[in-house]
Amino acid sequence: MSGNGITQILIYAIVLIAVAYPLGIYMARVFESRRVHVTEGWFYRLVRTSPEREQDWKGYAKSVLLFSLLASVVVYVIQRLQGHLFLNPDHLKAVPSHIALNTAASFVTNTNWQFYGGEYTMSYFSQMAALASQQYISAGVGIAVLAAVIRGFSRRSSSELGNFWVDLYRAIVYVLLPLSLILAVILVWQGVPQTFSGHATAKTLEGAAQTIARGPVALMIAIKQLGTNGGGFYNSNSAVPFENPNGLTNFLELISILLIPAAQVFMFGKMVLARRHAWMVFAAMFAVFALAIGVSLPAEQHGSQVLRASGVNITQGHGQSGGNMSDKEVRFGIANSALWATATTDASNGSVNAGHDALTAFGGGAALVNIFFGEVIFGGVGSGLYGMLFYILIAVFIAGLMVGRTPEYLGKKIGAREIKYAALGALFVPTMVLALTAISVVTKSGLASIYNPGAHGFTEALYAYTSQGNNNGSAFAGYGATSLSASLGTVAMYLGRFVPLIAALALGGALAGKKTAPPSAGTFRTDGGTFAVLLVGVILLTAGLMVFPALTLGPLVEGLAH
Amino acid sequence: MLRDVRSSLVALVVLTVAFGIALPALFTGFAQVAFTSQANGSLITRNGHVVGSRLAAQSFTKPQYFHERPSATAPAYNAGATTFANLGPTNPDLAKNVRAAANAILKLESPYNPGLTIGDIPVDAVTTSGSGIDPGISRAYARLQSKRVAAVRHLPLATVQRLVAEYTNGRSVGFLGEPAVNVLELNLALDKEGR
Numbered sequence: 001m002s003g004n005g006i007t008q009i010l011i012y013a014i015v016l017i018a019v020a021y022p023l024g025i026y027m028a029r030v031f032e033s034r035r036v037h038v039t040e041g042w043f044y045r046l047v048r049t050s051p052e053r054e055q056d057w058k059g060y061a062k063s064v065l066l067f068s069l070l071a072s073v074v075v076y077v078i079q080r081l082q083g084h085l086f087l088n089p090d091h092l093k094a095v096p097s098h099i100a101l102n103t104a105a106s107f108v109t110n111t112n113w114q115f116y117g118g119e120y121t122m123s124y125f126s127q128m129a130a131l132a133s134q135q136y137i138s139a140g141v142g143i144a145v146l147a148a149v150i151r152g153f154s155r156r157s158s159s160e161l162g163n164f165w166v167d168l169y170r171a172i173v174y175v176l177l178p179l180s181l182i183l184a185v186i187l188v189w190q191g192v193p194q195t196f197s198g199h200a201t202a203k204t205l206e207g208a209a210q211t212i213a214r215g216p217v218a219l220m221i222a223i224k225q226l227g228t229n230g231g232g233f234y235n236s237n238s239a240v241p242f243e244n245p246n247g248l249t250n251f252l253e254l255i256s257i258l259l260i261p262a263a264q265v266f267m268f269g270k271m272v273l274a275r276r277h278a279w280m281v282f283a284a285m286f287a288v289f290a291l292a293i294g295v296s297l298p299a300e301q302h303g304s305q306v307l308r309a310s311g312v313n314i315t316q317g318h319g320q321s322g323g324n325m326s327d328k329e330v331r332f333g334i335a336n337s338a339l340w341a342t343a344t345t346d347a348s349n350g351s352v353n354a355g356h357d358a359l360t361a362f363g364g365g366a367a368l369v370n371i372f373f374g375e376v377i378f379g380g381v382g383s384g385l386y387g388m389l390f391y392i393l394i395a396v397f398i399a400g401l402m403v404g405r406t407p408e409y410l411g412k413k414i415g416a417r418e419i420k421y422a423a424l425g426a427l428f429v430p431t432m433v434l435a436l437t438a439i440s441v442v443t444k445s446g447l448a449s450i451y452n453p454g455a456h457g458f459t460e461a462l463y464a465y466t467s468q469g470n471n472n473g474s475a476f477a478g479y480g481a482t483s484l485s486a487s488l489g490t491v492a493m494y495l496g497r498f499v500p501l502i503a504a505l506a507l508g509g510a511l512a513g514k515k516t517a518p519p520s521a522g523t524f525r526t527d528g529g530t531f532a533v534l535l536v537g538v539i540l541l542t543a544g545l546m547v548f549p550a551l552t553l554g555p556l557v558e559g560l561a562h
Numbered sequence: 563m564l565r566d567v568r569s570s571l572v573a574l575v576v577l578t579v580a581f582g583i584a585l586p587a588l589f590t591g592f593a594q595v596a597f598t599s600q601a602n603g604s605l606i607t608r609n610g611h612v613v614g615s616r617l618a619a620q621s622f623t624k625p626q627y628f629h630e631r632p633s634a635t636a637p638a639y640n641a642g643a644t645t646f647a648n649l650g651p652t653n654p655d656l657a658k659n660v661r662a663a664a665n666a667i668l669k670l671e672s673p674y675n676p677g678l679t680i681g682d683i684p685v686d687a688v689t690t691s692g693s694g695i696d697p698g699i700s701r702a703y704a705r706l707q708s709k710r711v712a713a714v715r716h717l718p719l720a721t722v723q724r725l726v727a728e729y730t731n732g733r734s735v736g737f738l739g740e741p742a743v744n745v746l747e748l749n750l751a752l753d754k755e756g757r
Contacts, residue, residue: 008737046576047569067570074574120643133582137574165573172577177585184589191617194593194601199642202605202612204620205627205749211642212615214603219589236644239692241617242603246731247739303685304651310660311680312688319701320684321740326656327646330631330686330698331731333740354692355646364651456650478648558652 005335009293012251012339013286016258023259024266030174031147031167032271040169047165054160057509060148061502063164064141068108068498071134075104078130079122088123089198090213095121102486102493107134109497110142110380112224112231112350112473113489115481119213119234124196127233132220136172136180139227139260142382143171145501146264149386152508153410154272156516161508171382175260176227183256184222191245192218217242225256228380230350230473238340238353239329250336250353257343257351261378264385272410276527281388284535288377289346292366297338299362300324305562324363327355338363345370348380350473357452357460357476364476365555368463371472372547373539374429374500380471383497386504390425393418393507395531395538399524408523411516418510425503429496430546433469436488437462437550449485451478455561459554464489466547469496606750614746615641618695625670626714627749628699628707631686632663635694647690663688667706674709682706698742701730717755725751 036044036051044050055063079095082088095103099115106113107130118127144167151161188194193214200212217233221243224231238244244253262282269278301323303314316322321333328337337354344351345367356367370377376388393409397419400407407414440446440461449464450457460476464485467474469492479485525531593601604616614620618641619630633639634647649656664680667687672678684702704726712722729748732741 004733004737011737043573043576047573048565049569063566063570066566067574070567070570070574074578117643117645128586129578129582132586133578136581137577140577165569168573172581177581181589188593188597188601191600191604193603194590194597195603196590197602200603200605200612200615202614202620204614205746205753206620206622206624208621210614210618210620211640212603212605212618213642213644216586216590218593218601219586234644234693236646236693239646240644241693241695241697245604245617247734249734251734251738304656306651306653306657306660307685307689310657310664310688312660312664312683312685313681313702314685319705319741320686320703321700322685324651325685325689326649326651327634327690327692329692329696330700330742331696331739336739352692355648357646357648357650358656360651451648452650452653454650454652456652459650476648477646478650558650561652 005297008335009339012254016255016262019255020259020262021266024263025270027175027263027267028270030170043169044165049163049165051163051166054163056159057161057505060161060164061505064145064501065498068141071137072104072108075107075130075134076100079103079126082123082126085123085125087125087128087196089196092121092123098483098486099481102481102490105490105493106473107131107231108138109471109493110138110227110229110348110383111468111471111493111497112229113468113475113493114231114473115486115489117235118232119215124215127220128216131231132223135220135223135227135229135231136176139176139229139381140168140172142380143175143260143264144168144382145505146382146386149389149504149508150268150271152512153412155512156514158512159509161505161512176223179226180219180222183226183252184219186252187221187249188218190249191241192221192249193242194218214242221253224351225253225349226260228257228261228347228349230344232351238351239355244353246331250332254340254343257347257349258378260381261347261384264382268385274410274527280527280529280532281392281535284532285377285388287532287536288373288539289342292342292346292370293339295366296342296363297335299360299366300338301334302360304360324358324360327358329353341367342370344474345472346377348375348383348470348472350467352474355477356474357478361555361559364459365551365559367474368459368466368555369544369547369551371466371470372430372433373543374426375470375472376539383471383500387425387500389504389507390422391539391542392535393422394426394542395535396524396526398538399534403522403524405522408517408519409526411518412511412514413517418507421503421507421510425500425507426542428499429469430543432492432495433465434546434550436465436469436492440465440485440488443484445482445484448482449480451480455554455557459558462550462554465492468492471497606746608750613750616744616747617697619697620746622745622749625710628704628711628745630745631696631699632659632688632690633694634690639695641695644693644695646692660688671706671710674713675706697744697746698731699745701741701743704743711752715752721755722752725755
């Protein structure tokens with residue numbers, strides 16, 4: 001680890017906080033605003049709604065589910081018909097049905113798992129209208145749901161959580177659109193293509209023909225980074241120079257990964273009038289984030305077993321980054337690859353600037369555990385914080401048990417019903433992930449997806465269902481598509497998205513109906529360091545213990561092997 | 563229920579058309595005008611022919627050229643189908659590939675670098691890149707190849723070293739990312755310098 005590498009990571013953290021805080025305050029204003037802009041009014045008239053027409057949690061959930069179901073159909077149909085549609089200069093054929101279905105689930109659930117190579121599978125029209133449009137829309141759905149859940153905490157004796165169409169529009173148009181345009185302009189300036197021309201053909205200096213894929217890339221890359229989507233235009237994602245040409249774009253794409261997930265913590269703090277508490281939640285998230293970098297960065301710099309044994313020079317310095325450069329890019333080196341691997345798995349982004357299958361055992365293990373925590377360490381846009389609220393309630397509940405009082409949170413008494421929703425939201429996905437992984441490794445067709453031999457092969461399978469179940473989308477990319485793995489993945493993505501989402505809305509609905517009481521002497525304070533420590537402990541123990549036995553079969557065995 | 567379906571459908575169509583078609587079309591128009599070269603793939607032309615992209619590695623096998631990092635794409639350096647190698651940290655195939663790449667480099671460079679051992683080969687020279695078209699190599703790998711290129715081209719080593727330095731992209735803004743030598747641009751400059 002060089003001084004420069006550490007400096008880059010520190011500057012990253014400082015810039016992230018400096019930008020996320022004001023953005024969070026802005027987002028709170030967006031979702032609390034009563035003003036309706038003219039174009040906004042047109043949209044509401046078209047969908048026959050208005051901000052005054054609020055929904056209870058069930059109505060809100062129904063709108064989300066129906067909307068997402070229809071979106072899945074549209075994304076599926078576009079992929080199947082792309083051969084007959086326009087903007088297909090390279091004449092690509094229809095996407096095979098099991099891949100198209102998996103991909104529809106993937107982009108509608110904000111996962112962006114990719115069982116295909118984009119530049120040679122998807123037409124420009126599919127990339128734009130089916131995939132990139134969902135990168136705006138599914139991210140908007142996540143943020144909208146979070147806004148509704150937060151209202152459950154901030155309102156008193158109410159049954160309404162807001163209007164889904166209003167929240168969706170505002171999340172997309174007022175938050176995602178301006179950010180994505182700013183980033184896209186910088187990206188195209190730095191070399192990310194944005195064209196409708198088909199692939200270019202070059203005659204190389206040695207006389208060979210080279211195909212160079214391009215297309216409407218820059219805007220898609222901007223929103224895939226900002227909306228915790230992660231699904232790139234090219235197969236190798238942000239490792240490809242056409243998605244991520246240099247150190248500057250890498251830094252900005254990295255900031256974008258965690259920007260909204262970090263900002264929404266401050267948005268929450270403003271909306272529930274508990275800014276100090278929000279800082280404590282941020283501190284807890286940041287601590288786990290730093291811990292993961294503390295594992296990943298030294299592991300990658302130390303190098304893999306094979307590279308260390310090979311005798312080549314893996315020592316940093318004298319004009320090289322050294323370390324585990326397998327499936328990594330020279331212009332990013334070790335520090336920026338390890339930082340990205342951590343950020344993209346802490347947020348449910350899933351874009352990569354290096355191949356995760358080739359990460360060292362502990363580097364890859366850290367990425368896996370980050371996702372397994374349920375995408376609550378910053379997490380997905382919207383989903384990250386409502387996922388964290390499950391853990392917060394469990395932490396408050398445990399604190400209440402320890403002092404023998406009814407737990408309270410933000411002035412609301414937390415009862416059995418709320419804890420049941422929180423437990424469902426926190427425990428459903430890890431349980432499902434372990435079950436699906438088990439199915440995939442005891443069936444012949446499931447095993448056919450595995451690419452690497454030994455313990456690493458098991459990690460590939462575990463990572464695949466952890467990633468899809470938690471809507472991350474990054475992959476140990478050797479793990480291949482079979483009809484079984486594509487179907488299991490589809491199930492994981494839909495259930496992993498909508499079970500916690502509904503639990504969160506139900507929780508919001510239950511809390512909205514409650515009165516608030518001023519804190520008493522026995523109230524467990526959630527705006528101090530004790531709370532942050534307790535919260536980290538609850539996350540590490542709950543999700544950490546669930547994944548530990550599986551870890552011992554994969555990354556731990558591999559890491560301890562010679 | 564029917565009302566909800568209608569709202570969902572209308573919202574979906576409006577948002578898909580706006581963000582999936584209209585916005586990218588407008589943005590493409592802007593990019594084509596404002597950043598024509600970058601928006602079309604940063605292509606490099608020589609004597610009127612496209613010879614590659616500044617952002618994509620291409621195959622170099624001749625001794626007068628600097629060589630790229632290994633690539634896992636099929637065929638190698640396919641900028642139309644990027645991919646990782648996906649070999650795990652303990653995979654025997656990775657060991658085999660690294661050894662083969664190292665042996666090839668030793669055979670190629672030893673005549674120009676007397677006493678060269680495997681420990682002198684930087685790791686990026688024997689590992690596949692993430693994209694398969696990493697346009698950059700480390701300065702260490704460029705240094706290793708400089709003597710061969712200078713000797714084969716009958717150029718002073720200092721000239722080659724000057725060009726290497728010229729086509730090294732430093733850290734952005736002085737501190738972001740890692741320095742990398744752009745192989746295609748460097749080789750083009752060498753061709754221009756004369757052989």
